[in-house]
Amino acid sequence: MNAGRGQGAGRHRADRRQSEVLDRLLGSGRDLLARVDALLDEGGAPADHPVLPLIARWRVLPGAALEFAAALRPPLAAPPVPGPLPETPVEWTGPAAAAFGAHWAGVRAHQDSLTARAEATAEFAAQVSDWMFAVRSDMAGAVAASLGSAEAVAVRTAVPGSFAGPGAHRAAADIGYRVLAAVAPFDPASWATRLAESRYEPSARPQPAPGRGFSVDV
Template sequence: MSERFDALSRIGPVARPLLDRVDAALLAHGAPQGHRIWAHLRRLGTTPADAVAFFVDADAAPLRAVAGRLRGEVAAFRAAPAPTQVRWTGSGAETYAARATAVRDHTDAMTGRLAATASFADDVAAWWDESRAAVAAALAEVLTSAQAITVTTGPATVTTDVLRAAADIGAHVLDAVAAAHEAGHGLLRGGADLGELPFAPGADPQRRVDATVDVHH
């Protein structure tokens, strides 16, 4: 994994002890009844600490590397087009021309799909970066909150005040996570067609047994 020096790489480890306390309180006692964190917990199926760890571990660099390699493949295909015309005639030439045209059309479609896939990989990498920045901002806010003081300085036995503070912190962090989650699904719904592109050569021209071959020099 490549080195990252963004805000989340710096603030994530600092926030981890607080998030561990939040998780421990919520897992042991649950959130207060009616607290808005419940909607996030049901929808995301993860705790605040685990959700943040997911984004801390994310690295967009491999996706950008893949996008670069795909664009290299596109350039290579476009630099070596399949010839569709030959300097001879006859049924063999017609068959070749039909097959070569099908290969050319398929290659054009394939390079278009590869270019779209490269763009999609870049879009996902940008989503990772934006999500990491949003989660980092949320962590910065909770670390300087009154709720953080309540959770970190509270008694060993979790009180109602500590539990509510933990739920408030968790909800604020999961707000950012939920927004990133929704943006990611929107990216998937609106992304390019990345499915398999089958090759359909079509029917060969009808062979003529009396065809002649005319070779031009």
């Protein structure tokens, strides 16, 4: 699936407005696509029609694709990224301070890795959100175009359960292709290494110096 769509801020805002249109078209869209699904299930599509590869790819009929897009709810905010830890939380000296300082340095180094993962997670969430807006936007456009098309008239006038004729089946296939093509793929595989778990590796503990106790700098 391609995450490139919806990258620009202008496209993102347009997608957000357009995606809200989908909710207003759901009632009419569900009715039309239920008829489309019935015709495709009953008589199939012409052998050379481009809807067939999309049905084989997604393994759903157009009505299910509409429900998928309608169920997408893009997040409104990215997850937070933690701020940096202080270099030294307290000023002190002695063997205990040296041991603590080694551990603290390890924790701070680990936090750098966690911060990089958090930033990658926020970027990933933003791209997923943009993809959701884009799918909902494109689905809204596909449903709106289908509802006002000549193919919709042919589909609505066809009698379910009887031989509707090649014209009605091709009209259903045309609408089905328009709807299924609106579901853009998204492939998270490229994020696998950036989102991999960051494991904490403790720093080597310093060798204790002779003596006991510690002193605190005031």
